[in-house]
Amino acid sequence: MSTLSTPAGAPPAQRRAPVRPARVLLHVFLAGTALAWLAPLLWAVFSALRPYGETSAKGYVSWPDTLTLDNFTNAFEQSDMLHYFGNTLLIAVPAVLLTLFLSSMVAFYVSRFDFRLNLALLLVFTAGNLLPQQVIITPLYRMYLLTDLPGITASGKLYDSALGLVLIHVAFQSGFCAFVLSNYMRSLPHELTEAALVDGASAWRLYWQITLPLCKPAMAALATLLSIWIYNDFFWALVLISTGDNMPITSALNNLSGQYFTDPNLVAAGALLTAIPTLIVYFLLQRQFVSGLTLGSAKG
Amino acid sequence: MATDTPMKSPEAAAVPPPRRASGTGRDRQGHQRLLTRRDRITLGLMAGVPTLLHVALVWVTAIASVLLAFTTWDGIGFDSITWVGLQNFTQLFQDNPQFWPAVQHNVVWFVVLILVPTPLGLFLAVQLDKRIRFSRVYQTAFFLPVVISMACIGFVWQLVYNPDTGLINSIIGANEPGHYIDWIGDPDLNLWAVLVAASWRHTGYMMILYLAGLKSVDPSLREASALDGANEWQTFRSVIFPTLRPTNTVVLVVTIIEALRAFDLVFVFNKGAQGTELLSILVTNNIIGESSRIGYGSAIAVVLLVISLIVIIPYLIATFRKERRA
Secondary structure, three states: OHHHHHHHHHHHHHHOOOOOHHHHHHHHHHHHHHHHHHHHHHHHHHHHHOOHHHHHHHOOOOOOOOOOOHHHHHHHHHOOHHHHHHHHHHHHHHHHHHHHHHHHHHHHHHHHOOOOOHHHHHHHHHHHHHOOHHHHHHHHHHHHHHOEOOOOOOOOEOOOOHHHHHHHHHHHHHHHHHHHHHHHHHOOOHHHHHHHHHOOOOHHHHHHHHHHHHOHHHHHHHHHHHHHHHHHOOHHHHHHOOOHHHOOHHHHHHHHHHHOOOOHHHHHHHHHHHHHHHHHHHHHOHHHHHHHHHHOOOOO | OOOOOOOOOHHHHHOOHHHHOOOOHHHHHHHHHOOOHHHHHHHHHHHHHHHHHHHHHHHHHHHHHHHHOOEEOOOOOHHHOEEOOOHHHHHHHHHOOOHHHHHHHHHHHHHHHHHOHHHHHHHHHHHHOOOOOOHHHHHHHHHHHHHOOHHHHHHHHHHHHOOOOOHHHHHHOOOOOOOOOOOOOOOOOHHHHHHHHHHHHHHHHHHHHHHHHHHOOOHHHHHHHHHOOOOHHHHHHHHHHHHOHHHHHHHHHHHHHHHHHOOHHHHHHHOOOOOOOOHHHHHHHHHHOOOOOHHHHHHHHHHHHHHHHHHHHHHHHHHHHHHHHO
């Protein structure tokens, strides 16, 4: 029976090779799981799109009569969200640039010059980056309170200032970046800098004009990653900033939700609004983000 | 993990392998010999300034945590620091009703993350590695929670769990008085509720790490295994999984660190109320709370530090040893 049917059945089956039951099942499974994964976010979007009056009358799980963006505009305007986005920008941009600048210098030094210390140095940086933030927060908080900077920051201290947040972000993140960049730089041929050095180039030129331009892909990946991490930071600002007005957006969300977002629909809209910048960066620079994450996955 | 970076420099490929040696001893000494005095100063600053900043803000404070844990201090003048020995620790271990639950919750946090989302992330990675269509779309969906801030995730899941208006209670009809299920407030439930949210995020993270690991598995291994007649599960168990060892190490370390760092989500969810206490929450509440006790807070931080170092130090030693050999 089988010997008879095979010659007739096999050729068309081969031509239609893509349709395999296992594959179809896999797609059904993956699509279902992906949808389930998005469900909490979709639920937030759905709640945010409905007027509060309607949901309180009909319940949250009900067919929507009206879908509007009013909650988004209200959440954005009532809480003056733009101001907090501005705060974030003021912290994140210098922090990302400074982290990349400082950590690339350390990486350059560690990967190109064998002064006894280099392994220890890298070890210190990497280990520091893996510590939970709460390990250092109590003394850090006191240090920030005791550091007087009259005239430099609005608060007159490191505490409650954008400068203080930039510094701790830079100090904390530079460990991870130095580690990743030094690995990257070590994969660059040594002859390159060696030759330039023989030609009389200074150490600074070696770094700035020869090594850095070759590190662009790694720097791009790290920049993407750092932007999202610093944007998403909640803890540093929660403890090191006391004036609500000085908070970056992610930490401000906590205060705003009590003050302005008086119903769940507004909370949903407000929370989603804070996610939008990260989502834009992620969708535009997905490859950089993922490669950065896997390239130094020693990061928590 | 750090050594087998997926990003290869174009130069590395251009140079013949034997000479690519990343700086033999002689090379580096050659570098050093050619340096002028000014170069040495420049290099000193280049390495020194970032190190100073990092050490001052991260390591000095970590050590200060350790020292302060044995003192009491009002935080005003340095002369008010008094040595009290182990008093903070005995108080913490014996009298603080939140301490042992917090330790326990941190442990539960780790156990759940390593048992549920980690294998799930691996499973998804294996499926998505099969060169199927729409792989990118699926990946994006699973990875989305990793990109969003933990704080935002906390708010999103509050909407799911809210006893009155939340998705779950609305669907199962538990939002009527008398049938309430308080996912956020009930100390028997809230840790599990928040762990669902944490797992939701962790799965995507693990999936990405494993996908990167799977990409570096030699395809000929798989072919050889198929030729030997192994089925999919046998191939995975005896061929693929053993080669994922470096990834597994990273995954383990990342998961432990995540469990120790867990904070934002819980803080937004219910401020670490009864049922969801964590060490990180206790430290923070001690600072921003009403009665800040510096020495006491530091003692909690030291517990966190010791646990972290038990994990971090062996991991780094292994990583760097491998690197020196490479």
